[in-house]
Amino acid sequence: MIEKILEDIRPKRKVLILTHNNPDPDTIAAAHGLRMILSKVLKKRCTIAYYGIVGRAENRELIRMCKIDMHLSTKLNFARYDYLIIVDTQPKAGNVYIPEGFNADVAIDHHNFRHYTSSVKLHDIRPGTGSTSTIITEYMKRLNIIPDVDTATALYYGIKTDTVGSGRSGSHEDMEMMSYIFPYISHKKLTRIENPEVPRYYFKNLKKAIECSEIIEDLIFCDLGEVRNADLIAETSDFLLRMRDIKWTFVVGRIENAGFFSLRSKSIRAKVGRMAMYLVKGLGSGGGHMKSAGGQLNLTDKNYQETIAVIKDRLLKRLDINTVEIKKI
Numbered sequence: 001m002i003e004k005i006l007e008d009i010r011p012k013r014k015v016l017i018l019t020h021n022n023p024d025p026d027t028i029a030a031a032h033g034l035r036m037i038l039s040k041v042l043k044k045r046c047t048i049a050y051y052g053i054v055g056r057a058e059n060r061e062l063i064r065m066c067k068i069d070m071h072l073s074t075k076l077n078f079a080r081y082d083y084l085i086i087v088d089t090q091p092k093a094g095n096v097y098i099p100e101g102f103n104a105d106v107a108i109d110h111h112n113f114r115h116y117t118s119s120v121k122l123h124d125i126r127p128g129t130g131s132t133s134t135i136i137t138e139y140m141k142r143l144n145i146i147p148d149v150d151t152a153t154a155l156y157y158g159i160k161t162d163t164v165g166s167g168r169s170g171s172h173e174d175m176e177m178m179s180y181i182f183p184y185i186s187h188k189k190l191t192r193i194e195n196p197e198v199p200r201y202y203f204k205n206l207k208k209a210i211e212c213s214e215i216i217e218d219l220i221f222c223d224l225g226e227v228r229n230a231d232l233i234a235e236t237s238d239f240l241l242r243m244r245d246i247k248w249t250f251v252v253g254r255i256e257n258a259g260f261f262s263l264r265s266k267s268i269r270a271k272v273g274r275m276a277m278y279l280v281k282g283l284g285s286g287g288g289h290m291k292s293a294g295g296q297l298n299l300t301d302k303n304y305q306e307t308i309a310v311i312k313d314r315l316l317k318r319l320d321i322n323t324v325e326i327k328k329i
């Protein structure tokens with residue numbers, strides 16, 4: 001597929017690579033790796049754009065350590081580009097913002113094939129693969145391109161976070177590409193990315209999380225109230241899930257007029273994505289994977305406390321928890 005993509009791009013002037021919204025390491029690394037391929041093979045310089053925010057200190061450290069040049073898509077004029085590639089997502093997947101009137105020419109992704117993607121000129125969708133970075137690394141191997149240390153480190157981290165790092169099992173292909181790229185990475189940079197410094201409010205948030213957590217049977221329910229950014233909610237959810245005998249965590253918080261929540265389960269069979277949708281039905285939107293999910297609450301004409309009370313009720317019912325006993329940490 002990469003040969004076809006390269007041929008298609010050859011006559012084009014300006015290429016834009018778009019990540020999914022609020023980009024994670026996989027989409028960032030895949031975009032960066034693809035840009036390197038285009039520069040090596042076609043001597044073309046292209047732009048990487050994203051929509052939303054780069055959450056998590058690790059993701060920001062990845063961008064800094066691997067010198068990844070990315071731009072906010074809202075600051076770009078899409079009309080100036082004559083070729084659009086999206087990575088780690090597909091059109092109309094709900095997590096990629098493409099302005100009205102523009103269409104992706106290429107989609108490279110490892111999520112399930114979406115019907116609408118048939119209309120994308122060139123697509124490489126591999127649901128059996130653990131990450132999009134795996135696909136990009138495989139392109140490099142095919143093309144005999146040796147990645148520079150920054151690109152290699154980013155791709156390695158991209159594959160890792162989407163497979164072994166999130167408890168999802170990687171396919172044979174993922175492991176093969178991880179070992180292929182391993183000799184080229186910087187261990188020092190990888191360590192920095194995986195253990196980034198965090199600001200003082202990160203610890204303030206942890207303190208609050210520990211104080212506010214309610215242990216209800218095998219669930220931890222935690223309302224953080226006002227938070228600085230939404231990724232703190234997901235991080236708190238992951239952090240609390242490490243507690244022994246806990247099977248579920250639900251963390252919620254608000255930023256001005258929007259509420260955000262995160263739902264986690266230790267079981268791969270939990271299908272929390274579906275559960276999240278049920279919990280916020282009529283109150284917001286939610287979705288996710290097998291073990292992790294999240295979403296947003298619409299608070300423009302609703303009270304935060306009341307909304308949370310409804311969700312908590314639904315959650316306890318869904319988990320078949322009847323006890324009224326609430327323990328603190």
Ligand SMILES: [Mn+2]
Nearest residue numbers: 026088132162
């Ligand atoms: Mn991915």
